[in-house]
Amino acid sequence: MARFIFITGGVVSSLGKGLASAALGALLQARGYSVRLRKLDPYLNVDPGTMSPFEHGEVFVTDDGAETDLDLGHYERFTGVAARKTDSVSSGRIYSNVLEKERRGDYLGKTIQVIPHVTNEIKDFISIGEDEVDFMLCEIGGTVGDIEGLPFFEAIRQFSQDKPRGQCVFMHLTLLPYIKASGELKTKPTQHSVKELRSIGIAPDILVCRSEGPIPQKEREKLALFCNVRPDSVIAAQDLKSIYEAPLAYHREGLDQAVLDAFNIAPAPRPNLDRWEDVADRIYNPEGEVKVAIVGKYTQLEDAYKSIAEALTHGGMANRVKVNVEWVDAEIFDTQDPAPFLEGYHAILVPGGFGERGTEGKIKAAEFARTRNVPYLGICLGMQMAVIEAARNVAGVKDAGSEEFDHEAGKKRFEPVVYHLKEWVQGNHTVARKVDDDKGGTMRLGSYTAVLSPESKVAEVYGDTQIEERHRHRYEVDLKYRDKLETCGLAFSGMSPDGRLPEIVEWKDHPWFIGVQFHPELKSKPFAPHPLFDSFVRAAKDTSRLV
Numbered sequence: 001m002a003r004f005i006f007i008t009g010g011v012v013s014s015l016g017k018g019l020a021s022a023a024l025g026a027l028l029q030a031r032g033y034s035v036r037l038r039k040l041d042p043y044l045n046v047d048p049g050t051m052s053p054f055e056h057g058e059v060f061v062t063d064d065g066a067e068t069d070l071d072l073g074h075y076e077r078f079t080g081v082a083a084r085k086t087d088s089v090s091s092g093r094i095y096s097n098v099l100e101k102e103r104r105g106d107y108l109g110k111t112i113q114v115i116p117h118v119t120n121e122i123k124d125f126i127s128i129g130e131d132e133v134d135f136m137l138c139e140i141g142g143t144v145g146d147i148e149g150l151p152f153f154e155a156i157r158q159f160s161q162d163k164p165r166g167q168c169v170f171m172h173l174t175l176l177p178y179i180k181a182s183g184e185l186k187t188k189p190t191q192h193s194v195k196e197l198r199s200i201g202i203a204p205d206i207l208v209c210r211s212e213g214p215i216p217q218k219e220r221e222k223l224a225l226f227c228n229v230r231p232d233s234v235i236a237a238q239d240l241k242s243i244y245e246a247p248l249a250y251h252r253e254g255l256d257q258a259v260l261d262a263f264n265i266a267p268a269p270r271p272n273l274d275r276w277e278d279v280a281d282r283i284y285n286p287e288g289e290v291k292v293a294i295v296g297k298y299t300q301l302e303d304a305y306k307s308i309a310e311a312l313t314h315g316g317m318a319n320r321v322k323v324n325v326e327w328v329d330a331e332i333f334d335t336q337d338p339a340p341f342l343e344g345y346h347a348i349l350v351p352g353g354f355g356e357r358g359t360e361g362k363i364k365a366a367e368f369a370r371t372r373n374v375p376y377l378g379i380c381l382g383m384q385m386a387v388i389e390a391a392r393n394v395a396g397v398k399d400a401g402s403e404e405f406d407h408e409a410g411k412k413r414f415e416p417v418v419y420h421l422k423e424w425v426q427g428n429h430t431v432a433r434k435v436d437d438d439k440g441g442t443m444r445l446g447s448y449t450a451v452l453s454p455e456s457k458v459a460e461v462y463g464d465t466q467i468e469e470r471h472r473h474r475y476e477v478d479l480k481y482r483d484k485l486e487t488c489g490l491a492f493s494g495m496s497p498d499g500r501l502p503e504i505v506e507w508k509d510h511p512w513f514i515g516v517q518f519h520p521e522l523k524s525k526p527f528a529p530h531p532l533f534d535s536f537v538r539a540a541k542d543t544s545r546l547v
């Protein structure tokens with residue numbers, strides 16, 4: 001049976017709870033344990049799939065087709081364990097399950113209440129697959145004291161009582177603000193946060209304290225005394241230059257040792273941190289730099305393209321270069337020449353996205369990359385933009401566009417080179433969709449196979465002709481235009497196994513121009529950079545040598 005680690009946060013949000021959880025997962029793996037990480041989010045959306053990236057950052061998609069919190073991306077990148085549908089849940093999902101059961105009559109006439117019905121539903125979720133791993137790490141979203149988080153805190157409190165003594169450990173992440181005027185790190189907000197946690201019955205075993213600098217012994221002792229934890233369980237989490245140093249930094253601070261001590265595991269197996277030392281070496285000792293433009297819509301919020309930024313970093317690590325990412329708002333050159341905005345970059349990436357805003361700019365970015373021989377990676381919408389650009393400017397389909405934009409505008413303005421998918425094959429059945437279906441969870445989601453043409457660039461990049469990648473889209477390039485586009489040099493080099501859905505396009509006579517209908521960024525890891533990002537950054541490196 002797994003041991004459980006519950007990770008909660010206090011004082012303020014955005015302290016890096018997800019990262020701390022992911023790094024701890026990596027450290028437990030380094031000591032030979034198997035782990036699984038889970039996120040429990042108190043918000044009421046059933047999942048983040050329908051939330052704007054401005055609200056919630058990127059939506060991370062799992063192999064089994066769940067649209068989840070971006071923290072699951074951190075978990076996967078640090079542990080390499082593929083997340084599943086059952087690793088992410090929200091209040092919305094919990095309540096909807098409970099209400100569904102109530103309608104079915106499963107509660108046999110009982111009055112349905114937060115305790116025990118909602119808390120039981122949460123506890124059932126936490127224990128899914130508990131026999132599969134040594135450690136289950138469950139992060140509770142938000143901060144202690146949030147009204148909507150209460151059922152989750154109550155559930156984990158009960159859970160630790162249901163389990164044998166010593167089976168559950170609570171780790172609380174807080175902030176130690178530094179007051180310049182007095183030159184002090186302040187412990188009071190942490191004391192209050194722990195008090196809040198204890199008032200609902202949870203006594204943290206480990207305190208992880210975010211601070212700008214080291215925690216002096218005096219403050220450490222004060223925290224231990226007032227928060228009722230052991231001094232060596234007060235762990236400093238100092239700001240780092242790279243998130244990939246986090247496992248090493250937390251290890252230096254003694255986090256993994258403190259966790260094993262809290263479980264009374266002695267002697268603790270020795271950790272093997274070679275993987276993370278190599279990762280840190282590659283991050284901190286690059287041999288060159290490249291500049292990549294991400295031309296998108298949500299450029300004010302980096303979290304919107306979190307996995308892409310990380311995958312580019314991984315590509316840089318594979319090539320021993322630092323990738324300087326610059327976010328370029330596509331809307332700026334919707335109606336003007338993109339050259340002044342795009343010149344000087346060694347590669348251009350157009351990411352996924354939804355809706356028409358900024359798409360003319362993205363189409364121009366694809367044209368710029370094609371005609372100037374700049375490496376281009378188009379992801380999902382970025383592939384669709386490249387196809388529309390090719391149709392309009394090379395194949396003579398002057399009004400080429402996507403049905404997505406016509407649906408949004410409520411009128412027909414484009415020839416739909418990209419159309420609304422009505423059906424596709426998943427495993428051994430056909431999935432059907434209508435334009436007016438619900439928006440939540442109805443896209444083509446999760447892992448699907450693509451078959452690559454043997455002579456293509458992508459087959460060379462992957463070193464394979466069959467790949468599995470994660471998808472999240474409603475629209476698709478129309479096969480009707482294949483012949484026309486291929487005659488012009490845009491090869492459809494990756495297709496769904498039934499040959500009906502274009503998965504990859506590439507310009508044959510271009511140094512590096514690839515569009516993919518899926519999201520390769522979701523599977524990249526610092527210790528196993530995704531082949532497309534490895535190759536794309538290598539192409540950027542080659543370009544940087546030319547200029």
Ligand code: GLN
Nearest residue numbers: 352353380381473474475
């Ligand atoms: N909006 C496009 C579609 O639904 C692209 C989606 C994406 O980029 N993830 O097909």
